Amino acid sequence: MVVKIVLSRLLQLAVVLFFVSVLTFLLLAALPGNAAESRIGPLPNFTPQQREQVVAELSRQLGLDKPLPVQFWIWLSNAATGDFGLTIQGLSVRETVVSRLAATLQLGAVSVLAGVLGSVVVALFAFRTRFKTVRGLIQALVTILLVMPGFWLGLLLIIGLAAETSLFPASGYTPFTESPSLNLSHLVLPGLTLALPQMALYFRYLYAGLQDVADQPFITAARARGITERATVYRHILPNAILPTVTVIGLVVGSLMSGLVIVESVFSWPGLGSLLVQSVSRKDYNVVAAVVLLTAVAYVVVAFLVDVAYQFIDPRTRRHA
Numbered sequence: 001m002v003v004k005i006v007l008s009r010l011l012q013l014a015v016v017l018f019f020v021s022v023l024t025f026l027l028l029a030a031l032p033g034n035a036a037e038s039r040i041g042p043l044p045n046f047t048p049q050q051r052e053q054v055v056a057e058l059s060r061q062l063g064l065d066k067p068l069p070v071q072f073w074i075w076l077s078n079a080a081t082g083d084f085g086l087t088i089q090g091l092s093v094r095e096t097v098v099s100r101l102a103a104t105l106q107l108g109a110v111s112v113l114a115g116v117l118g119s120v121v122v123a124l125f126a127f128r129t130r131f132k133t134v135r136g137l138i139q140a141l142v143t144i145l146l147v148m149p150g151f152w153l154g155l156l157l158i159i160g161l162a163a164e165t166s167l168f169p170a171s172g173y174t175p176f177t178e179s180p181s182l183n184l185s186h187l188v189l190p191g192l193t194l195a196l197p198q199m200a201l202y203f204r205y206l207y208a209g210l211q212d213v214a215d216q217p218f219i220t221a222a223r224a225r226g227i228t229e230r231a232t233v234y235r236h237i238l239p240n241a242i243l244p245t246v247t248v249i250g251l252v253v254g255s256l257m258s259g260l261v262i263v264e265s266v267f268s269w270p271g272l273g274s275l276l277v278q279s280v281s282r283k284d285y286n287v288v289a290a291v292v293l294l295t296a297v298a299y300v301v302v303a304f305l306v307d308v309a310y311q312f313i314d315p316r317t318r319r320h321a
Contacts, residue, residue, distance in 0.1 A: 006308055013304045020296045021079065025072050028289045084290040087279075093286045097272065097294065103173055104271030107264070108256050110191045115198030116249060120242075122199065123206040127214075128233065138203075145200035150259055154193040154266040161189060171268040190267040194259050198252055205248050209241030216240075243310075250306030254299030257291075 059065050084093035126138045162170035168189050174182040214237055222232050260273030272291050279287035
């Protein structure tokens with residue numbers, strides 16, 4: 001049964017990825033300007049006729065003189081092998097993206113892990129505390145974090161933890177292989193800027209799930225059998241309450257690029273988010289297409305993995321598949 005479900009999800013994944021690639025290509029084709037003209041630059045020493053010949057030749061090499069479906073097939077074939085052409089500086093798009101990927105993966109992974117662990121700790125504390133005032137303060141802080149813009153939170157952290165106290169550097173990046181300590185110190189502020197809103201979002205779902213599961217009959221029966229409150233919470237309430245949060249985590253991970261664009265720009269973090277901003281400003285459409293397609297693929301793949309994981313975490317879903 002599980003194998004059948006996974007195969008059906010894989011088929012759906014392939015279909016979605018195909019339509020994502022179609023949409024990415026069409027958006028790229030709809031952008032103003034010509035890819036060949038953007039590639040060759042101004043060519044100040046060329047006459048208009050010479051420039052026109054160069055543009056025509058490069059357009060032929062890139063397949064831009066062919067019908068749109070043929071252009072899409074050429075683009076898709078190249079993209080499937082990771083070949084997105086060259087940047088406007090003449091560098092390989094694939095190498096440019098790969099060089100930024102490690103920084104983005106590190107920042108994204110740390111923020112998600114910190115957000116998940118923080119939400120579990122805070123939600124359990126708020127659920128088990130007997131003081132309504134403390135619970136209300138936590139919920140108020142969570143609401144503030146949810147509505148606060150990412151760039152504003154980042155600036156507040158820079159003022160409080162970098163400018164005023166000099167506890168952490170305000171911006172920059174050092175590869176982990178060069179200096180682990182400097183890498184981690186640069187990671188703290190951008191990681192917190194991404195993790196705190198995530199923690200607030202996970203908390204809302206997890207705390208609501210804890211309250212909902214705590215009122216279920218099987219929890220009442222567990223308490224009636226003399227199981228301690230601590231064991232009831234950690235063995236029965238939490239595993240059932242965390243299921244809806246798993247879906248939210250998957251959605252957040254898949255859409256993390258929107259937050260990375262802001263955070264990496266604020267903290268001068270050399271990842272895919274800042275690369276995307278720079279490429280848009282330079283009209284480097286090949287890089288934009290590569291980052292957008294990579295982000296879309298990551299979102300779809302993460303959603304697929306969460307869907308499959310649900311089949312193992314919650315056996316009830318297999319009966320309705």
